[in-house]
Amino acid sequence: MQRRRVGSSGLEVSRIGLGTLTWGADTDLEAATAQLTAFVDAGGSLVETADGYGDGLAQETLGAVLAASVPREYLVIAGRATLPGGPLGDSAARGALLTGLDATLKRLGTDHLDLWQLPAWDATVPLDETLSAVQVAVLSGKARYAGLVAPRGWQLATVAERGRALGAITVPVSAQVEYSLLARDVEAELVPAAVHHGVGLLAWAPLGRGVLTGKYADGTPADSRGASATLAPYVEARRNERSARIVQAVLTAADGLGTSPLAVALAWVRDLPGVASAVVGARDAAQLAASMATESVTLPAEIRAALDDVSTPG
Known part of the structure; x- marks a missing residue:
């Protein structure tokens, strides 16, 4: 699998990342082991996790x-x-962030995170205090780099500029944001700000929370996330008339290219300007293998243009 630099930093990641949202809940230890082993064997390196996934179960x-x-x-x-x-x-x-970081490291059984991703903005706390937590984490070796989660464009720009003033180690190298054919609102402000400031994008939910695979075109499969009591609202938020039109365009493109809708949707996000990695989740190793198989897929310019057109935000 190809690797890319994250923004203008020296950090390299696989251009497809593995998310752990369901680990410890819908994905048990055996399935998680099979996924991660297959991912690494295929050359994958970036694994995304959060202390809020299953209240720490995913990290454990x-x-x-x-x-x-x-x-x-x-x-x-x-x-x-x-x-x-x-x-x-x-x-x-600072206290809350560093306490949370220590708990994360304990659950993971490691002494450091390669990338520590912080909430983008908290108006109740001075920004310098938040960035001082990054300084402590990096200088202590508990984090190698820092990034942001779902910032707005102006927030990312503010953090980047203030980080430069405080020292290079506090400058964010990444921004993790939801980005797919169904979620392109980040293109208005965030993407230009990220490219300008040398911040790499980690595209979360690149398959439109599973909707872009076409699996929900004729209903809700019993084994899908849409049928899960906990994840159904997460999926339903991306099922509407606009989404149906975009999904149909993806299905048509996949048929013309002789590939899967998943491959079309994932390749579209993966190769966008500024995207360092597209982070996918999977129910099992077989489902993950379908995402990994997109490594050889590149969309022709005319198909990319057609998908751009049908998915342009209103």
Whole structure:
């Protein structure tokens, strides 16, 4: 699998990343082990996790896989802070952030994150205090790089400029955002800001939360996320008339290219300007293999243009 630099930093990641949203819940330890082993064997490196996935269960599961099956040094682990409440607060305050980071490292059974992703903005805490947590984490070796989660364009620009003033280690190298044919609102402000400031994009939910695979075109499969009590609202948010038109265009493109709708949707996101990696989730190793198989797929210019046109935000 090809690797890319994250923005203008020296950090390299596989251009397809593996998400762990369902690990420890819908994805048990055996299935998670099979996924991560197949991912690494195919040349994948970026693994995304968060302390809010299953209230820490996803990270505990990833830690168990690392301890038993996959060497830690093979991975670039991106850990996302979701700021759970506690004695030190639930904000982007230095104490809360660093306490959360220590808990994440303990669950993972590792001494560092390759990429520590912070909430983009907290108006209740001085930005310099939040960035000081990054300084502490990097200088202590607990984080190698820092990024942001779902910032707006002006927020990313503000953090990048203030980070440069405080020192290079506090400058964000990445922004993890939802980005797909069904979710292109980030192109208005965030994408131009990221490209300008040398911040790489980690495209989350590049398959439109599964809708772009076409699996929901005729209903809700019993084994899909849309049938899960916990994930159904997550999927339903992307099922509407506009989405149906875009899905039909993806199905038509896939038929013309002799490939899968998944490959078309994923390749569209993966090769956008500024995108360092497209992060996919999977129910099992077979489903993950379908995403990994897109490595050889490149969309012709005319098909990309047609998909751009049908999915342009209103």
